Amino acid sequence: MDIKELVRSTVNAEIVKSRQFIIAANWKMNKNMKEVFLFIDELKKRYTGKKRNSVILFPPYPYVMLAQELLKNTDISYGLQNIHWESSGAFTGEVSPLMARDLGCQYAIIGHSERRNIFFENDEMINKKIKAALAEGIIPVLCLGEDMEARRENRHRDIIRKQLYEGMADADISLQNRIIIAYEPVWAIGSGATAASNQIEEMHGYINSLLCELYGSDIASGIPVLYGGSVNPGNIQDLAVVKNVSGFLIGGASLKVKDFLKIIELLE
Ligand code: PGA
Numbered sequence: 001m002d003i004k005e006l007v008r009s010t011v012n013a014e015i016v017k018s019r020q021f022i023i024a025a026n027w028k029m030n031k032n033m034k035e036v037f038l039f040i041d042e043l044k045k046r047y048t049g050k051k052r053n054s055v056i057l058f059p060p061y062p063y064v065m066l067a068q069e070l071l072k073n074t075d076i077s078y079g080l081q082n083i084h085w086e087s088s089g090a091f092t093g094e095v096s097p098l099m100a101r102d103l104g105c106q107y108a109i110i111g112h113s114e115r116r117n118i119f120f121e122n123d124e125m126i127n128k129k130i131k132a133a134l135a136e137g138i139i140p141v142l143c144l145g146e147d148m149e150a151r152r153e154n155r156h157r158d159i160i161r162k163q164l165y166e167g168m169a170d171a172d173i174s175l176q177n178r179i180i181i182a183y184e185p186v187w188a189i190g191s192g193a194t195a196a197s198n199q200i201e202e203m204h205g206y207i208n209s210l211l212c213e214l215y216g217s218d219i220a221s222g223i224p225v226l227y228g229g230s231v232n233p234g235n236i237q238d239l240a241v242v243k244n245v246s247g248f249l250i251g252g253a254s255l256k257v258k259d260f261l262k263i264i265e266l267l268e
Helices: 003-017 033-046 061-070 097-102 113-118 123-135 148-152 156-167 197-215 217-221 236-240 257-266
Strands: 022-026 054-058 076-080 107-110 139-144 180-183 225-228 247-250
Touching: 003 236, 022 225, 022 257, 033 061, 033 076, 033 257, 054 107, 061 076, 097 123, 107 123, 123 139, 123 156, 139 156, 148 156, 156 197, 180 197, 197 217, 197 225, 197 236, 236 257, 247 257
Parallel strands: 022 054, 022 247, 054 076, 076 107, 107 139, 139 180, 180 225, 225 247
Antiparallel strands: none
């Protein structure tokens, strides 16, 4: 390692240590019961004691109760990948914030681009979900992200602004840590093409400025903004030093416990 590289890695290690990251695993529609059991068992063995960073797992619905059981007395949290906005009723196939609460979930991912694009969720529905989650004491992880076409046409900021403003319309987040934002450019999700550091820095800075507009700088500074999109053990150290990045929402690389633990370890 030459001297420049040594200085760079020492400075980066200091930056990483000075931050508190949220490391969230979005398993999407993956894993069976046995795999969930083995993953959490291994994670618990290797991830013990109170840590500076927070770890959150988002298993598929049917395994949330198993996660609840296995994560008892640990510092690892869990949540739902999606929720409905009503508390109960004739909504076949849906799960309510009340049920999430019943299962001990602290968090719910809302407005993931797969929900927006495959299941046609719009900002109005996402806004209802955000408000319903907040009313039930569930912390929403609101996902924002532009597609490649919008980025090519230089409309990415407008998209993010619309998604944030409409998603959060009339939502009461008077307590600072009641919302988490995840910036996930659609073109970076599952594609192996992580956004470049300067793109992430620019967008996280922009999201922070929007949050300041909405809530004032005191509250905005307490709202974590995660990055998501092809995060893996090989790029985590570069991503962790990007300005205004408070953590990661990780899909593919969170499925293998070895990779997920490596990411956790590199952020310690
Ligand atoms: P990825 O997914 O890490 O596989 O790109 C991230 C996400 O969709 O949250």
